[in-house]
Amino acid sequence: MAETEMKPADLRGILRYVPLWRDHVFVIAVDAAVLRDENCASFMQDLAVLWSLRIKVVLVYGLGKALRETAEARGLRITDQRGEGPTDEVTLKLAVEVAGVIGQEIMEHLTANGLRCSLTNAVRATEAGVIGGVDQLCRGKIEKIDLELIRQLLASDVVPIISPIAFSRDGLSLRLNSDQLGSELAMGLGASKLVYLTPHVGLSFGADVVLNMTVDELRAALKGGGDSLDPDLRGKARYAVRTIDGGTPRVHIIDGRRRDALLTEIFDNVGVGSMIYGNDYARIRPARRRDAMYIHAITQQAVDAQSLRPRSRQEIVEEIEHFYVYEIDLTIVGCVCLHPWDADSMEVEAVYVQPFYQGKGVGRKLVEFCLIEAAKRGAKRVFALSTQSFPFFRKVCGFVESGAEVLPAARRAKLEQSGRNSRVLVRELAK
């Protein structure tokens, strides 16, 4: 694959994302086929780049292709390649050997990139037992993960490497499936992303690879069993659903043989594989008339601090059709008003998040929701007027400061009358 040239100016684009992911945990589960590909060295460099940006990476590896090839080379018959079926003694013995070799290779690469790393015994397993009448032999199931150990390594600037050979309480080796292991680690660590690096271009249910899909769309696509998917990807797709349901907001399934795949997927708007995401906006709903009193009450504090324009309860009732609320466990924790001015422009106003919930991304989601909603209704731009929160609109929501001339005439007149001297922020919407 051709090497992409990095221009110094590209760094600016990347820098936008750096504060976004700083100190976040990414679990990266990589297939043996990717580790045995010629691109492996560049993938390891990508990991070092992530680490240098203070993104905490936990690396999980699979054995599949390497195990099969080693068995073939030695004329041995293995009972299972992926850690999903009965694993006899011969298969386990070979899997332990291959896991050791791959673990060593990974450490060589990470060392060459100046990273400290450690293989752990953080995963405890028990025998999977008999499933569907079939004895699974030396196949394990995850019993417990020592998350504290992994967190300590991350905090000490050490990359944890997790092998798909786990240990029973008595110290016996048991074979696990690395896709499942990645999923459990991501959920347990509260990771922001789980990335599956595979020898496939992404998920496809027909001719084309799906770039982005919600977890509900993937769930629906898998309902019939997901038979059109490669068996290698079917498990990953199922674990993607499970991982997102378990609280990790995004799962990426990308082609690890492609140069720069990992960095492009994370830092480029378009990405290179399939990204499955939770429905971030599910907690936002249109406000109802009976919410007006509550909206009035909760926003009072911000009105007193002069960060919100005062609105009477009656004013909120009259505008209630433009209000949206963010609910957690049936309690309104935030609100926003999306006011249409003319065919081209809408205003985001009255963004408010209850103090306890501030700093958790609720305000950003409310504003992003308004941007999507405005675009759906054909608006060309969304503006906001703010006296104190203009850095929030600029830095967090991507608005640009502008002059009052961009405002519709009626809004400009209202601003002049108000004497609030608010700053004007604009976000142009894509055509």
Ligand SMILES: CC(C)(COP(=O)(O)OP(=O)(O)OC[C@H]1O[C@@H](n2cnc3c(N)ncnc32)[C@H](O)[C@@H]1OP(=O)(O)O)[C@@H](O)C(=O)NCCC(=O)NCCS
């Ligand atoms: C402004 C407000 C809506 C942000 O909501 P939130 O849920 O806390 O925001 P998010 O969690 O999505 O975003 C947090 C980020 O916004 C930044 N931020 C929040 N308020 C900010 C402000 N007034 N100025 C600059 N940055 C601000 C935080 O520092 C944080 O940055 P980080 O991600 O780099 O750590 C909330 O603070 C609020 O209700 N304030 C009082 C009312 C108000 O001022 N409304 C806007 C008037 S139009």
